Amino acid sequence: MAYKDQQLSEEKVFKDPVHRYVHVRDRVIWDLIATPEFQRLRRIKQLGTTNLTFHGAEHSRFNHSLGVYEIVRRIINNFENQSHWNKEERLLCLCAALLHDLGHGPFSHSFEKVFKLDHEYFTQQIIIGDTNIHKILERVSPGFSKEVADVIAKTYEDKLVVSLISSQIDADRMDYLQRDAYYTGVSYGHFDMERILRVMRPIEDQVVIKSTGMHAVEDYIMSRYQMYWQVYFHPVTRSAEVILSKILHRAKELYESKEFTFKLKPIHFISFFEGKVKLDEYLKLDESIVYFYFQAWQEEQDEILRDLCERFMNRRLFKYVEFNPNLQMKQWMELYQLFQNAGIDPEYYLVVDSSSDLPYDFYRPGEEGERLPIHLVMPDNSLKELSRHSDIVEAISGKKRTDHKLYFPKDRLDALENEELKNKIMEILYGQGEVRDVR
Secondary structure, three states, X not given: OOHHHOEEEEEEEEEEOOOEEEEEEXXXXXXXXXXXXXXXXXXXXXXXXXXXXXXXXXXXXXXXXHHHHHHHHHHHHHHOOOOOOOHHHHHHHHHHHHHOOOOXXXXXXXXXXXXXXXXXXXXXXXXXXXXXHHHHHHHHOOOXXXXXXXXXXXXXXXXXXXXXXXXXXXXXXHHHHHHHHHHHOOOOOOOOHHHHHHHEEEOOOOEEEEHHHHHHHHHHHHHHHHHHHHHHOOHHHHHHHHHHHHHHXXXXXXXXXXXXXXXXXXXXXXXXXXXXXXXXXXXXXXXXXXXXXHHHHOOOOOHHHHHHHHHHHOOOOOEEXXXXXXXXXXXXXXXXXXXXXXXOOHHHHOEEEEEEEOOOOOOOOOOOOOOOOOEEEOOOOOEEEHHHOOHHHHHHOOOOEEEEEEEEOHHHXXXXXXXXXXXXXXXXXXXXXXXXXXX
């Protein structure tokens, strides 16, 4: 029997708190899960620094990847006798779902921003490069690894396959909303996924929803909206991300200066500092190693690096005020100079952080980042764009919300001996509104 058709002698299951069970029968899927590249995802948290806000958020990219696989498995089981569904794409969909987050690094998006990396690029490189993942996929058929990489890159010719893991209502979002809600303990991310799966229908280039399932989709979209503003953009989590980013920036700056000698040579970071990251080096770096360096850097000679690491490791985070740099540039410049006068480096201790999200978008042809809207199948089999039929979705459709905050170490300001200088800084900060705690 061909490798792609091989089944395990008995079904394997992973006990899962969100989906109850994750079912595996395909030999290919079982072998992919066992690879070092996939097992590495156990050492990458799904939500980065969010555990400093919601202490239960310790789940990993491994958890999430299995969950996305399980949702896609259920979707295509429901599609089995539907027109427009090509059964030959089944294994491709399962592999792409399982491997879609394979290239995430430690602390994911914060890490990417500092070193100008792209996890989707590394996902594709792991799939098509010299890895165990690649060898398994090529056993399915020559060129199969490239097909999986193309699905994840959204360049695969069958857009229906792509839409299962990358659209405005896909398996990726349906898993992370529920999983992140479960582990953070909030109620926002819960919606009737089983209902949505039952009303999904395949058409030529995307998944559509039976009109009778519209209210379940409305609930899903509002869940996503609430999760972004109550969990993903939580100001305490963002404070931790600000410090994390500044640690990495400082370490990179010290390395580039050539005048500073680390007590512990940052060998795992050198290729990242130099912008020459090779795949094998990327795969060796996980969050346990990053934490090891942060722990060690608390003993370094550089005061800024030492202080930032101690803050991150012991959760002594920055306070924040509402602050829009587009409207308050004069105050920003004044604060920057005052921080310098106070001997507090504003490059590391005065940080504007902005968050923005577009909860649902209608079709905008030709625009960058163009996203297909969700379509409803009406009783007469016509398609109707969701926001044209749902008052709830119409109210938020196409409306991007942006939030700006200014982060700073209030403890350092409180310790200033120059009362006049301290009062000037506090007057500007408090003038923007209440200084918020991060506890």
